Amino acid sequence: MRRDPLPLGQTPIALQAPIPWHARLILLRPRRVLANLRAIHESPQDLPKPSLWQLELAVLRMWQRILFRSETIGTSVGNPVRPGWRARLLDLRGIRFFFLLFEGSVRPWDLSGLLSTPQNLTRHLLGTHHDGAQFVYDLEILALHEGQLDELRAQARAVVENDTPRSRWLRDLCVYEGYHEALLAAVERAQAGDFADETPEANDPDIRFRALLAWAARQPATPRETWRAWRRGEFQLAPESAPQRSGA
Secondary structure: OOOOOOEOOOOHHHHHOOOOHHHHHHHOOHHHHHHHHHHHHOOOOOOOOOEHHHHHHHHHHHHHHHHHOHHHOOOOOOOOEOOOHHHHHHOOHHHHHHHHHHHOOOOOOOOOOOOOOHHHHHHHHHHOOOOOOOHHHHHHHHOOOOOHHHHHHHHHHHHHHOOOHHHHHHHHHOOEOOHHHHHHHHHHHHHOOOOOOOOOOOOOOOOOHHHHHHHHHOOOOOHHHHHHHHHOOOOOOOOOOOOOOOOO
């Protein structure tokens, strides 16, 4: 019997609906993803609501970016590397990755951000370089949790204003000059409701959580429909044009 895709944002009873095997493979913990998405649908923000399968496609799109567009991750277009041997060493992404894992700044099994707690996302933003407007993706998720932007702002300000071994380590871990200052400014803009809506990146799924949900909602709603669209040449994971470099 053909089963319709499990919608996102239903009542808690819907979380007990059967989960297809491919959701467990791609999302790893799909029920936690669904539970976290309840915050989205309970929020006053009018966010797109893709099906569970469409969200799986969004995660596959992220994997496509890691495998085939890795030059857009963890680099900076205009900011120089911080002085000192540690930052220069961490500029090598292959080496930096292991320190990010040790620090808990990256969770490579959670590409969507929906398996992470607000505390995980805060640690990610403080310790992992994001270029340009790439802060916005995680800030949009954090904004759904009361008080979390305030907490991030306080921690980012502490790094900016205090010269301690911890702040120097986080600065070097993010490699590039001015990172935490830019993060602090982005958090303050987000607290004022500015999520880069008027920028060229506003509809880029690599940059905006809202844009990723919108991209997902436009995709075929089931595996069968995706296969048929791919056969017709109407479906692809890769973007039509390469986005700007980023650090998410």
